[in-house]
Structure formats: structure tokens, C-alpha cells
Amino acid sequence: MAIVNLAIKSLFNRKTTVLLTILAIAISVCLLLGVERIRTQAKESFANTISGTDLILGARTGPIQLLLYSVFRIGNATNNISWQSYQDIANHPAVEWTVPLSLGDSHRGHRVLGTTADYFTHYRYGQKQNLTFQAGEPFNSLLDAVIGAEVAKKLGYKIGDKIVVAHGAGATSFLEHDQFPFTVTGILAPTSTPVDRTVHVSLEAIEAIHTGWASGAPPLPGAMSTSNLDPAKLQPKVITAALVGLKSKVQMFGLQRVINDYKEEPLQAIIPGVALHELWNLMSVAEQALMAISGFVVVSGLLGMLTMILASLNERRREMAILRAVGCRPAQIFLLLISEAGILALTGSALGVVTLYGLLLLVQPFLLEHYGVLISVSLLTLYELKLLAVVCAMGLVVGLIPSIRAYRMSLSDGMTLRV
Amino acid sequence: MAIIELQQLTYRWPKAPSNVIDIDHFTVAKGEKVFLKGPSGTGKSTLLGLIAGVNPPGSGEVLVMDQPLGRMNASRRDQFRADHLGFIFQMFNLLPYLSVTENVCLPCHFSQSRKQRALAQSNSLAEEARRLLRDLQLDERLIHRPVNELSVGQQQRVAAARALIGRPALVIADEPTSALDSDTRESFIRLLFQECDRESSTLLFVSHDSALSSLFDRHVELQQINKAGRQSVGEHQWQS
Numbered sequence: 001m002a003i004v005n006l007a008i009k010s011l012f013n014r015k016t017t018v019l020l021t022i023l024a025i026a027i028s029v030c031l032l033l034g035v036e037r038i039r040t041q042a043k044e045s046f047a048n049t050i051s052g053t054d055l056i057l058g059a060r061t062g063p064i065q066l067l068l069y070s071v072f073r074i075g076n077a078t079n080n081i082s083w084q085s086y087q088d089i090a091n092h093p094a095v096e097w098t099v100p101l102s103l104g105d106s107h108r109g110h111r112v113l114g115t116t117a118d119y120f121t122h123y124r125y126g127q128k129q130n131l132t133f134q135a136g137e138p139f140n141s142l143l144d145a146v147i148g149a150e151v152a153k154k155l156g157y158k159i160g161d162k163i164v165v166a167h168g169a170g171a172t173s174f175l176e177h178d179q180f181p182f183t184v185t186g187i188l189a190p191t192s193t194p195v196d197r198t199v200h201v202s203l204e205a206i207e208a209i210h211t212g213w214a215s216g217a218p219p220l221p222g223a224m225s226t227s228n229l230d231p232a233k234l235q236p237k238v239i240t241a242a243l244v245g246l247k248s249k250v251q252m253f254g255l256q257r258v259i260n261d262y263k264e265e266p267l268q269a270i271i272p273g274v275a276l277h278e279l280w281n282l283m284s285v286a287e288q289a290l291m292a293i294s295g296f297v298v299v300s301g302l303l304g305m306l307t308m309i310l311a312s313l314n315e316r317r318r319e320m321a322i323l324r325a326v327g328c329r330p331a332q333i334f335l336l337l338i339s340e341a342g343i344l345a346l347t348g349s350a351l352g353v354v355t356l357y358g359l360l361l362l363v364q365p366f367l368l369e370h371y372g373v374l375i376s377v378s379l380l381t382l383y384e385l386k387l388l389a390v391v392c393a394m395g396l397v398v399g400l401i402p403s404i405r406a407y408r409m410s411l412s413d414g415m416t417l418r419v
Numbered sequence: 420m421a422i423i424e425l426q427q428l429t430y431r432w433p434k435a436p437s438n439v440i441d442i443d444h445f446t447v448a449k450g451e452k453v454f455l456k457g458p459s460g461t462g463k464s465t466l467l468g469l470i471a472g473v474n475p476p477g478s479g480e481v482l483v484m485d486q487p488l489g490r491m492n493a494s495r496r497d498q499f500r501a502d503h504l505g506f507i508f509q510m511f512n513l514l515p516y517l518s519v520t521e522n523v524c525l526p527c528h529f530s531q532s533r534k535q536r537a538l539a540q541s542n543s544l545a546e547e548a549r550r551l552l553r554d555l556q557l558d559e560r561l562i563h564r565p566v567n568e569l570s571v572g573q574q575q576r577v578a579a580a581r582a583l584i585g586r587p588a589l590v591i592a593d594e595p596t597s598a599l600d601s602d603t604r605e606s607f608i609r610l611l612f613q614e615c616d617r618e619s620s621t622l623l624f625v626s627h628d629s630a631l632s633s634l635f636d637r638h639v640e641l642q643q644i645n646k647a648g649r650q651s652v653g654e655h656q657w658q659s
Contacts, residue, residue, distance in 0.1 A: 009516045009517060319514055322508075324497075325506040326506070326526040326529055326581070327497055327501020328497070329493075329494055329498075332529075414473035415471060416464055
């Protein structure tokens with residue numbers, strides 16, 4: 001214990017270099033844990049976004065693409081599917097429920113999703129949790145809108161507020177469906193999924209606000225209003241995708257085959273879990289590269305520590321001679337140096353963890369807002385603790401080098417003071 | 420009782436062509452204050468290393484308090500040194516990252532018996548350190564200063580207090596006054612004597628400056644007892 005005390009005091013005496021060394025280790029540890037955490041939590045966040053849906057039906061593109069635009073609202077659909085095809089699949093005997101999804105419009109940067117009221121009963125996230133309302137209720141009439149928790153929070157919307165939907169998915173749009181202002185009738189409880197950032201309206205409303213847009217531009221002002229819309233004509237002709245629930249999971253692959261072989265139109269059905277898995281495979285190279293890079297940064301941090309301790313050895317020969325004279329054994333000199341390495345690695349790791357939590361708190365809202373990834377600021381996981389233990393163990397191993405050298409020096413120098 | 424007894428002692432550094440130490444017989448009795456005159460190159464620091472048990476003798480015996488150091492293993496010699504020996508070096512005796520009192524108490528962290536003896540004198544180690552510093556006439560106000568702000572003379576008093584804490588049987592002072600000016604030199608030695616008497620420690624004082632030797636009980640020329648030194652064998656170790 002006396003030796004560890006000496007090590008601490010000796011480190012305190014070299015504040016500047018010690019602080020820089022600790023900082024280098026801290027930054028590397030912070031990077032290592034940060035990469036690890038974002039990696040696992042991004043996966044978790046993605047995996048939690050959809051649950052209880054057996055198949056996702058869409059136009060034939062790549063499975064990952066379909067998953068990304070239908071569920072995660074990332075990117076845009078390359079093609080739609082016809083209402084007729086959708087009805088055919090929905091009426092298949094194996095199908096228990098379907099929820100049509102129609103995307104393409106936005107409200108101040110938030111995607112607008114056209115769907116049916118079934119969405120609120122069948123869409124599930126996390127561990128098969130249902131959507132719940134924190135205020136209001138699902139849409140009943142044509143121009144009702146249900147908004148996600150984050151839309152409400154960020155734009156400060158309450159039940160009864162009027163909102164105007166813009167054409168296209170961009171944050172700013174010059175074409176607005178301003179003939180048809182929607183009324184907020186419901187606000188969903190937070191889910192930490194893209195649902196929070198979505199404005200939900202009925203499929204008919206999507207159809208209604210686009211009537212008269214045949215030329216690709218809005219109809220003349222005043223030409224359209226709710227009164228001159230024919231409800232029968234609001235039957236949608238195309239949708240973007242659909243969520244499909246089956247009576248029995250056994251039929252999942254059978255129906256997937258039926259959809260993929262559909263003759264009338266090129267359709268595609270994906271199993272969300274399988275598509276997610278493909279997504280992970282795609283990303284695993286990048287993940288491993290990131291982990292490798294942060295591993296190397298840790299190594300360089302520890303090498304900085306090695307340099308610092310080795311550089312100090314020569315000027316500390318006098319200190320060792322004094323210690324030898326008061327009866328300190330060479331083994332205790334070894335212990336002194338190795339505890340310095342241990343203390344540096346440990347303090348560096350601890351500071352790295354603190355920095356990580358600070359940064360997480362700082363970037364958490366940003367990541368959620370821009371990437372829809374919720375990084376929870378939770379306790380260290382077992383794996384993260386293991387990583388930290390490995391860093392400290394590596395610090396001790398690196399510390400062996402100056403410790404062994406000091407041991408040898410103290411044996412050969414004895415009490416001879418070398419200026 | 421002899422505190423130090425050397426018998427037929429020889430020592431040769433590894434790979435060196437000949438002995439640096441070759442002493443037939445040399446003793447220091449308990450309570451004696453011996454002045455050992457040894458210019459550089461006479462094997463002075465090698466001899467001190469042998470008496471301190473840092474290095475084992477090549478042949479012959481080194482007895483300190485009648486204990487043959489040559490028959491102990493290295494860690495027992497280290498423990499023996501911690502328990503019974505106090506050292507004062509030429510200069511830069513103190514660890515810069517410890518306070519004055521911590522420097523004085525340092526030996527007690529490596530030896531239980533010295534700690535016990537120090538606590539038999541005072542209630543705490545810090546108090547014993549302050550007592551020794553007071554006896555050595557170090558200004559109380561300096562105790563809380565960082566050690567590198569003390570003058571060389573003040574530092575040497577702190578070093579003397581460290582050598583004396585826990586009443587070691589033998590205090591070895593290796594040129595402790597060579598960095599002091601002549602006025603403080605004698606007063607330092609007198610204080611050291613007084614304190615060695617109080618702690619009943621024997622003093623082996625090594626210096627090349629024989630002007631001080633008259634103060635001591637006995638004056639010994641290393642060159643006279645060391646047969647190897649006469650052939651002007653260069654010391655293996657460089658010594659300032």
C-alpha cells in the first residue's frame with residue numbers, strides 16, 4: 001500500500017505529462033466504448049422498430065431497400081404497387097390482417113404516412129408493444145391527422161391544431177397541399193421508433209390532396225375543396241407498401257413465394273427479421289473496421305503512456321537510489337512502476353467512461369432526431385466492462401516494460417546516486 | 420560490541436579485471452563516530468554498498484551487528500538495511516514529491532521495527548519527524564514547504580532526520596557536507612553527533628575532506644585498509 005501511495009504522489013508531481021497521458025487513454029477508451037455502444041444500440045433500435053409483422057409487401061426492389069423506406073422512412077420508394085394487387089394479397093386465405101402504407105408527402109421535414117386506422121391496432125414495436133395515444137384518438141374524418149410524439153413536441157402541436165402537408169419528402173417544399181389543411185386529432189405516445197417522427201393520415205386523405213395533380217403541379221387556387229370531392233373517387237389506386245400479418249407463421253414462406261411469383265405485377269415480400277439480418281451483414285465490415293480502428297487508438301494511447309514512463313526513468317534513477325537506501329527492494333521498485341502504469345490505465349479508462357456518458361447525453365437527441373437511433377444512456381454492459389478490463393490489463397502489460405527496466409536498474413545501480 | 424566488522428573482505432565487479440576491495444580487517448565499535456577518508460577511486464562507494472548489503476561480498480565476511488550479510492539472500496539484506504541502517508547522501512537526498520515530514524518518515528514504511536521504535540518515542544510518525552527536525556534545528560515554518568524550496572543545508576538536515584528516525588543502529592553519511600559551505604559544515608556535524616548520541620546510533624562518516632576529521636573519535640584512511648585501492652584500480656562505478 002505504501003508503494004501505491006508513493007506511485008500516486010510521484011504521478012501528482014508530474015501533473016502535465018501525467019494529465020496528457022491520462023487524456024490520451026481516456027479519449028481512446030471513450031472512442032472504443034462509443035463505437036461499441038452505438039453499434040449495439042443502433043442494432044437494438046432498428047430491431048425494436050418493427051415487431052409482430054410477418055411480411056412486408058412492396059414493389060420489387062432490394063429487400064433492404066424495401067425495409068428501409070417502408071419501416072424506417074429512410075430513402076424513397078422506387079415504385080408503388082397497385083391497389084388491385086394489394087387487395088389480391090390481402091384476400092389470400094393465409095392472411096389475417098394487412099395495413100397499407102402510402103408515403104411521399106411530408107410536413108416540415110416529417111414524413112406523412114397514409115394508412116388506415118388498422119395501423120394503430122396492428123403495428124407493433126419493441127417487444128410486441130402496441131401504439132398508444134398520449135392524447136386524442138385515431139383519425140375519423142378525411143382531414144384528420146395523428147402525429148408522432150416527437151412531431152408534437154418539436155413543433156409544439158396540440159389536439160385541434162391545423163397543419164398543412166407539403167408535396168415530396170424534403171424538409172422544405174415549394175408545393176404545399178394548402179387547400180386541404182389537416183386537423184390534429186391524436187398524438188401518439190413516444191416509441192423511440194420512426195413512428196415518433198411521422199404524421200399519420202388516412203389513405204383517402206392522401207388521395208384527396210392529390211386530386212387535380214394529374215399534371216404534376218397543384219390545381220389552380222380555389223379549384224379544389226372538400227365539398228367538391230367525390231368520396232367514391234377517393235379509393236386509392238396505388239400504395240407504397242403494406243404490412244402483412246398471417247394466421248400462422250408456418251405459412252410465412254409459402255405466402256412469400258406466392259407474392260414473389262405474383263404474375264400481374266412485380267411484387268416482393270420480405271420477412272422483417274431476415275431483411276434486418278441482411279442489413280447487419282452489409283454493415284458488419286464497417287463495424288469491424290470501426291472496432292479495429294478504435295482498438296488501434298487504444299494501443300496508441302497506451303504506447304503514449306509507455307513513452308511517458310520510459311522517458312521519466314532516467315531522471316528518476318536518483319529517486320530509486322534513495323528508495324533502495326531506505327530499504328526498498330528491487331521488487332518494490334518494480335511494483336512502484338507497474339502501479340503507476342496501472343493507475344494511469346485505470347484513471348484513463350474511468351475518465352474515458354465519464355467522457356463517453358457526457359458525449360452520449362450530448363449527442364443522444366441529435367442521433368434520435370437525424371438518424372432515428374435511440375442511444376440509451378444506460379449502465380455499462382458486461383461486454384463493455386470486459387473491454388475496460390482488457391484495456392487496463394493491456395496497460396499493465398505495457399507497464400511491464402519500464403517496470404522490468406527499473407528493476408534491473410535498481411539492481412545494478414544499488415544506492416549509487418547518479419545525477 | 421562491533422557494529423561493523425569486515426574480515427578478509429574482497430569484492431570485484433562483474434567483468435572487472437581485479438578487486439576493488441581487499442580489506443583484511445576493519446571494525447567500528449558501537450557508539451563510535453568514525454571518519455573514513457576516501458577520495459574517489461578508492462572503492463569508497465563499493466565498500467558502502469557492501470556494508471549496506473546492496474551487494475554481497477565476493478569473499479570474506481561483512482558483519483553488521485554481528486550478522487553476516489554475505490549469508491543472507493538479497494531481500495533479507497534489503498530488510499536488514501531498512502531495519503538497522505540510515506543513510507545520508509551528498510545532496511539531492513529527498514524525494515521531490517513527498518513533503519518534508521513524509522520524506523523523514525519514509526524508512527518507517529519499509530521497516531516495521533523502525534516504525535515501532537519511532538512510535539515508542541512519539542505519538543505519531545509525523546510528530547517524531549517534527550521532533551527530529553526540531554532537534555536538528557530546522558525552522559518549523561519550513562516543514563510545510565515543498566522540499567525543493569529548501570536550501571541544500573536545510574535539505575541535509577531533513578535527510579539526517581530521515582536517517583535517524585526509528586533509531587537505526589548505524590548511520591552512514593556519504594559526503595553529506597560537501598555541498599555545504601564551511602560555516603554550516605561543522606554545525607551540521609555537531610548536530611548529527613548530538614542526535615546520533617541521543618538515538619544511540621553509530622556513525623560512519625565518509626569524506627575526502629580531512630579538515631573535519633578532528634571532530635571524530637577515529638580517523639581511518641580507506642587507502643590504508645584497502646589493499647586493492649593502493650594499486651589505483653579505477654572504480655567500476657562512476658562517482659561524482
